[in-house]
Amino acid sequence: MQSLLIKNGLAIDPVSGEALRDILIEGGRLNRVARRIKPPPGCPVFDAAGLWVFPGFIDAHVHAREPGGEAAETLESAARSAAAGGITSALLMPNTSPALATAALLAKYRRRAAGLPAALYFSAAATAGRAGKKISNLSALKNAGALAFTDDGSCLPRGLLAGLIKEAAALGLPLLDHPEELRLTGSGVINAGPAARRLGLPGIPPDAELLAVLGDILAASSAGPMHLQHLSLASSVAALRAAKKMGWPVTGETCPHYFTLSDGEIKTDDASYKMKPPLRSPADRRAVLAALADGTIDLIASDHAPHESRLKAKGFRGAPFGIIGLETLAPLCVTELVLKKRLTRKRLSELASFNPARLLGLKRKGRLLPGFDADLTLLDPRRLKRVPGVFVSKSANSPFIGRPLRGWPAATVVAGRIVFLAA
Ligand SMILES: [Zn+2]
Structure with a gap:
């Protein structure tokens, strides 16, 4: 089997911390991690x-x-985009067309995802057809390889919530919710705040997220584990913090745009700033940063949501929600979180590697220990580069184009193979 020796890097383990280490990879696994390792004969x-x-x-x-939606992204382009962004594994959302809601579809697309440069895992629709009317056949979806259940794009139906939580917990898989009360969102396209008023656009009230977050937390307090997707509000993270203090089994994620941007930065009717939940106030952004630092938020995910440029050109009222994020997640985390001393490299490795591995039950991922999968993200903290306007992703709907960032991937290793090398 192929071997590879990675020498002289600053190895950052989420549990034991950081040290200069050589890492020997054999047969797709980490074989040794030590201060100095002599290359075995013939080992690159x-x-x-x-x-x-x-x-x-x-x-x-x-x-x-x-x-x-193959005009915007495919499994193949998403995997290459992930590798270019230092993302070695990705959990895909099931709100495709048709939705990934049956064992047969899941099996088909899992086969298509095999052997791509990054490991692609699938979540499956929590409700049949993602229609929100009745619970999917969760055990059949698990048997077909689903790692999680969610109706992402839509909130889990309140009436099915307790049943969903219990069934998912019995199967040992996480239930993820997109917390949004759609009737409060109404026709809103941007955070209800100064930018909405200045641009004359219909606002999304913060309560649309908060109300769903509170309902999820309440359900989890009695029924079982629940994971809250893309939290954007000070009140949401305060609720998550309180729930954790009570010992309730709730976890939460946020995305780089919520700790980097706020709605005040939306100057024109530019839909590359349109996503769900929307960019919030500067106070919300600060609260998300604090929740990342103090352990309230468990993980950082991109919510990579590619769209064709002809659709994103329609402005806030007409464009679809969502921005791409696979290729900017790592440098935004390094630039905004680590280099600005808001959190340590060790904490970043919890948020980006260890905690998502635990949530998804990926037992051999998330640490730098012998026996673990040889998946590595090598970042260059010194290299300063502006976010380019063209991505490996098929889409380019990013509000970060032109922004100078550090911490770009120098190389990405998946299952012991170098799948991306910076030019
Ligand atoms: Zn969502």
Whole structure:
């Protein structure tokens, strides 16, 4: 089997912390992690001096648009985009067309995802056809390889919530919710705030998220584990913090745009800033940063949501919700979180590697220990580069184009193979 020696990098383990380490990979697994390792005969050596070596980043919230949206993204382009962004594993959302809601469809697309440069895992629709009327056949979906259940794009129906939580827990798989009360969102397209008023656009009230978050937490308090997707509000993270203090089994994620941007930065009717939930106030952004630092938020996911540029050109009223994020997650985390000293590299490795691995039950991922999968994210903290206007992704709907960032991937290793190498 192939071997590879990664020398002189700063290895960042989410539990034991960081140290200069050589990492020997054999047969797709980490074989040894030590201060100095002599290369075995014939073993290729990668010099990682000056680089930060993380257990592979696991992005628990990705839309790959296949089937039905292949003009915006495919499994293949999503996997290449992930590899270019230092993401070694991604959990795909089931709101495709048709929805990934049956064992047969899941099996078909899992076969298509095999052998791509990043590991693609699938979540399946929590309700039949993602229609919100009755619970899917969850055990059949688990048997077909689903790693989680969600109706992402839509909130889980309140009337089915307790039943869903119990069934998912009995199967040992996580239930993820997109917390949004649609009747409060109404026709809103942007956070109800100063930018909405200035641009004359219908606002989405913060309560649309908060009300659903509170309902999810209440259900979890009695029924069992629940994971809250893309939290964007100070009140949401305060509720999550309180729930955790009570010992209730709730976890939560946020995305780089919620800790980097606020709605005040939306100057024109530019739909590359349109996503759900919407960019919130500067106070919300600060609260999300605090919740990342203090352990309230468990993981960072991109909510990579590619759309064709002809659709995004329609402005806030006409364009679909969502921005791409696979290729900017790592440098945004490094630039906004670590280099601004809001959190440590070790905490970042919890948020981007260890905690998503635990949520998804990926037992051999998320740490730099012998026996673990040889998935590595090697980031360059010194290299300063502006976000380019063209991505490996088929889409380019990003509000970060032109923004100078550090911490770009230097190399990405998946199952012991270098799947991306910076030019
Ligand atoms: Zn969502």
